[in-house]
Amino acid sequence: MRQSIIQWFRFASPQSFYPLAGRMIPWFWAAAIIFGIGGLWISFFVAPTDAQQGEGYRIIFVHVPASWMSMFIYLVMAFWAGLGLALNTRVSGMMAQALAPTGALMAALSLWTGALWGKPMWGAWWVWDARLTSELILFFLYLGFMALQAAIDDPRRADKAGAILALVGVVNIPIIYFSVKWWNTLHQGSTINLNKAPSMAQTMLWGMLLMALAFWMYSIAVALMRVRAIILERERHTEWVKHAVE
Amino acid sequence: MQWNSVGEFFAMGGYALYVWGSFGACALLMIAEPFLARRRLSDVRKSLARERLADELELQQKNS
Numbered sequence: 001m002r003q004s005i006i007q008w009f010r011f012a013s014p015q016s017f018y019p020l021a022g023r024m025i026p027w028f029w030a031a032a033i034i035f036g037i038g039g040l041w042i043s044f045f046v047a048p049t050d051a052q053q054g055e056g057y058r059i060i061f062v063h064v065p066a067s068w069m070s071m072f073i074y075l076v077m078a079f080w081a082g083l084g085l086a087l088n089t090r091v092s093g094m095m096a097q098a099l100a101p102t103g104a105l106m107a108a109l110s111l112w113t114g115a116l117w118g119k120p121m122w123g124a125w126w127v128w129d130a131r132l133t134s135e136l137i138l139f140f141l142y143l144g145f146m147a148l149q150a151a152i153d154d155p156r157r158a159d160k161a162g163a164i165l166a167l168v169g170v171v172n173i174p175i176i177y178f179s180v181k182w183w184n185t186l187h188q189g190s191t192i193n194l195n196k197a198p199s200m201a202q203t204m205l206w207g208m209l210l211m212a213l214a215f216w217m218y219s220i221a222v223a224l225m226r227v228r229a230i231i232l233e234r235e236r237h238t239e240w241v242k243h244a245v246e
Numbered sequence: 247m248q249w250n251s252v253g254e255f256f257a258m259g260g261y262a263l264y265v266w267g268s269f270g271a272c273a274l275l276m277i278a279e280p281f282l283a284r285r286r287l288s289d290v291r292k293s294l295a296r297e298r299l300a301d302e303l304e305l306q307q308k309n310s
Contacts, residue, residue: 045249056259105275109275116265117268226283
């Protein structure tokens, strides 16, 4: 028991996490590409035309995965930030910092694809509806987190300040998720619910799930690439980094 | 498959701008981001290699 906990904490040190991340990255890229090809194939060639929205609905295959990831990455980022704040582990803050740009990218894609979907279906690029507004706030939370961390020179202090911001911002995630239930929004209700059958064709659902998996693997791969750079940047004056980079 | 021709596929039933605008933006950003991440890693590696070289040169000068 004790031994296994020690084993687990071994990877909490940047020195052992750096090569581990390097070994994992190609696998996540391979998974992202495989799921992505499958998902795109279903998105364009298997999923039927929608009865109401014609071919325009196909935006769902990128819009929903990007929106899910924008919320999920925020939760993971806040988890790492909180862990770093509580246990003072070095890798935690680096993980949070590495996730923020990818989360911001997903939020931006969610807003962009949403605008391109809203225009033909609702007649407006943008409305100040609860779902759209709370997603925009999420995008700003990511930008605020990145700006705050970039403004503080000492990385450990930057981690602490960023962690507080990230944890306070978590309150926005349930607001985004339940916004279509709590308020009368122009944005449609959720297509997939835990407690009832999804209100869409099987093939559409499969396409969306495969695309979501692809976005997931992509996010892990790119965040691991970034965390490796951050580890070297922050640990550059340690002995192990001098030996790691030949 | 619901497409009778390549042109029909690209026309997306009249939604070409919206569908390709969405998928195109995703493709663009999701190709650019890994390149930027990789460049950040190679930048710090190069700077570390330079630092190491500088240290070695300094050591050589001291010894000679």
